[in-house]
Structure formats: C-alpha cells, structure tokens
Amino acid sequence: MLTWEFSAQDLARTRFAHSPLCELVTSVEVLKDPGRRAVHLPWVRQARDRLADVSWELLSQLVPLPTVYVPDFLTPVPAGSSPTLDEQLADLAALEPAAVRRDLARIDGEPPPLVAEFARDPETGTARLVGELRAYWQAAIAPHRARIDRLVEGEILRRARQMAADGPAGLFTDLHPSVSWERDLLRIGHRHFDAQRRLDGERGLVLVPTVFAWPGVFSQLNPPWQPGLVYPPRGVATLWETDGGAIPEGLARVLGRARARLLAELAAPATTTELAARTGLSAPTVSHHLHALHDAGLAARHRTGRTVLYLRTAAAELLCGER
Structure with a gap:
C-alpha cells in the first residue's frame, strides 16, 4: 500500500x-x-x-x-x-x-x-x-492513436467535471478499485510496495490515464520526475469494440432506439463520424439526435482542435445503468 x-x-x-x-x-x-x-x-x-x-x-x-x-x-x-x-x-x-x-x-x-x-x-x-x-x-x-487519444481526452474531461462538482473527492472517486481518498490521504493498493509519502507542496501529483495500464495502476516515485499515478481511463472495455454497446431496452422505449443506441455508444467519447460508422445511421441523422441529447442534458460536447467529441453526462450514465 x-x-x-x-x-x-x-x-x-x-x-x-x-x-x-x-x-x-x-x-x-x-x-x-x-x-x-x-x-x-x-x-x-x-x-x-x-x-x-x-x-x-x-x-x-x-x-x-x-x-x-x-x-x-x-x-x-x-x-x-x-x-x-x-x-x-x-x-x-x-x-x-x-x-x-x-x-x-x-x-x-x-x-x-x-x-x-x-x-x-x-x-x-x-x-x-x-x-x-x-x-x-x-x-x-x-x-490506433486517434481512438486512444479520444478515450484519454474524455477521461480528463469527466474527471475535471467531477472535481468541479465535488472537489478532490470527486476527482479521485472511482478512479480505480485500488485507489481511495480520505481527508488528505490518497491510498493506492500496490501489492509489492508499502510506504507513506508526503508530497512536498511544490509539485503535486500527475495523473496519467493510460489505456494499456488496464487493469492495474502504477506509481512513479523516483526523482527527478514529479510523482505520478498511471491508471486506466474509464471506458477501456469499449475501446476495441466493433459491435457497439448494449442498448438499454427501457431507455429505448422512452427515447427511441436510435438515441438509446447513441447513448450506449457514448460510454467512450466519439465523434459524429465514428458514431455514424458504428451504428449505420447517416451522419446528419446522428448529428440531429446528438443535438437533441445535448439539449436534454444527456450528452456533452467538447472541441479539441477541429474535432468535436461527444460523451455522456452524469445523468445519462445513471439512465444507462452506470455510476
């Protein structure tokens, strides 16, 4: 630990x-x-x-x-x-x-x-x-660099949103099953290392979302580098999928099958073009549904350069059965 x-x-x-x-x-x-x-x-x-x-x-x-x-x-x-x-x-x-x-x-x-x-x-x-x-x-x-980058960007956006809403506890909440935050202490359940360290007040900790770290976490402790924690971003399980996520049937009856399918796909951030390729819907149709989901507070969008990424909001994750 x-x-x-x-x-x-x-x-x-x-x-x-x-x-x-x-x-x-x-x-x-x-x-x-x-x-x-x-x-x-x-x-x-x-x-x-x-x-x-x-x-x-x-x-x-x-x-x-x-x-x-x-x-x-x-x-x-x-x-x-x-x-x-x-x-x-x-x-x-x-x-x-x-x-x-x-x-x-x-x-x-x-x-x-x-x-x-x-x-x-x-x-x-x-x-x-x-x-x-x-x-x-x-x-x-x-x-595979583009899809890896999008997943990591979505992870950082999600964590920033959690911290804005809940403070440091929100930043570290569900970061990884072996990571916990209590008061001013961050505990990381390493099997081969046991120590208690104090950050020096000058550098903080660097969180490094890394796709291939799954399912573990790794710490960087040695100078001259800033202390770091390498952990897998949320949604890694969807990274290599080609069939799309399972459609919540109850949600499909309320929103319609196309919009429920898009929310299922947005377990990991994606662009309109990617969603069209995965679902078989036309890009204009996907764009129309995404705008509706955005207006309803179920999809967030973020521009990175010329790319617009969509991801589920916290409300949508609850509707899709995730926490």
Whole structure:
C-alpha cells in the first residue's frame, strides 16, 4: 500500500497528462501476458502481426514479467500535459549515461543479456532502444492513436467535471478499485510496495490515464520526475469494440432506439463520424439526435482542435445503468 499525504498546495498543483511512451511500455506488458488483459485481445492479435518483422528484443527485456519495476527512463512523468512521442524519445536520447545506469541498477536479480550490455554501454544501448521504441510505436500503436487519444481526452474531461462538482473527492472517486481518498490521504493498493509519502507542496501529483495500464495502476516515485499515478481511463472495455454497446431496452422505449443506441455508444467519447460508422445511421441523422441529447442534458460536447467529441453526462450514465 502506498499512501500519499496531500496539502492544499499539492491539490492545487495536481494535474493530468498523457504519455505516449507510457502507453507504449504498458502495451508491451499486454503483449507478453494477454491472458490477464483480455480486454485488449483484439489489439494483441493485430499487434503481433504488425510486429512480426520488427526488432524489439531490448525493449522486451526491459519490461519483464512479472513487472515489479520498469526503468524510470522508460516511464517518465510528463513535464507538460501532452508531449509527443518524438519529444519523449528526444529526452530519452539525451539522458546522461549515469542516469541510465542508475535506473538499470534498480532492477532486481541478474539482468538479462541485452540489459547487462546496455548497462555497460549506455550510449549505444540508448540509441538502439530509441530505434526499437520508434519502430514498435509505428507498427503497434500509431494505427490506433486517434481512438486512444479520444478515450484519454474524455477521461480528463469527466474527471475535471467531477472535481468541479465535488472537489478532490470527486476527482479521485472511482478512479480505480485500488485507489481511495480520505481527508488528505490518497491510498493506492500496490501489492509489492508499502510506504507513506508526503508530497512536498511544490509539485503535486500527475495523473496519467493510460489505456494499456488496464487493469492495474502504477506509481512513479523516483526523482527527478514529479510523482505520478498511471491508471486506466474509464471506458477501456469499449475501446476495441466493433459491435457497439448494449442498448438499454427501457431507455429505448422512452427515447427511441436510435438515441438509446447513441447513448450506449457514448460510454467512450466519439465523434459524429465514428458514431455514424458504428451504428449505420447517416451522419446528419446522428448529428440531429446528438443535438437533441445535448439539449436534454444527456450528452456533452467538447472541441479539441477541429474535432468535436461527444460523451455522456452524469445523468445519462445513471439512465444507462452506470455510476
């Protein structure tokens, strides 16, 4: 169990960020142990085919199973809200050899051959690792980046809305079954770590919604990075679905089948175009129904650049049987 003690200043500095590198690294765990992460099986089947001709042996050895520790340079807490993979890889490439060796030294037991070689020659190993990460990303993650980003954006919007309504308790409510908030304490039920830490009042905690973290949570504790909590966003179970969510029949009798179907689909944020493709309805018809749901307080919309995302409101989630 890890317990973080917050002050008012820590809460004021707590923020969200999305990390492409963290998505990549946690996806390696999914590929190596898909049985424990069945939600991602559709992705696993595609990724294995796409990675057939990609070399990622060093990356694989750096993410062992069971995963008790992954070198911190592979899962840095983002300094900004949404760094690109290129920016994160540039930071990795610029690491001092001493920083690489420091993180590798935290690995328990005898390191695998490529990791031992990496520790002996960090500069060569870092160049190889950056190349593997880039190739892995292009093959396995990039084809799905848009839907991953939309799910994470929807998660951040939902949490911001909860905090505006209920304060810090609303921010951490139902974040994850192993996470709880009581007064000024955030408790995280890690199996392999037991400690109580106090945030320093200057940096707060960074919450990093990460699709491939499901079903677990992970903490980043080591300097120089800001403390971070990696957790799966709500709606991961819908991410790879192609058939759409189940339509609540009682709701369909009240709203009509098309609008009930759209609310079921909005368990995860989506655009009008995506909803039209999933439901078979025309884009103008979907837009008409979404406007009606928005006017009724059942669908919220948020613009990100040129994209408009729709997601269910709290009232709609209650109607759909979710809390």
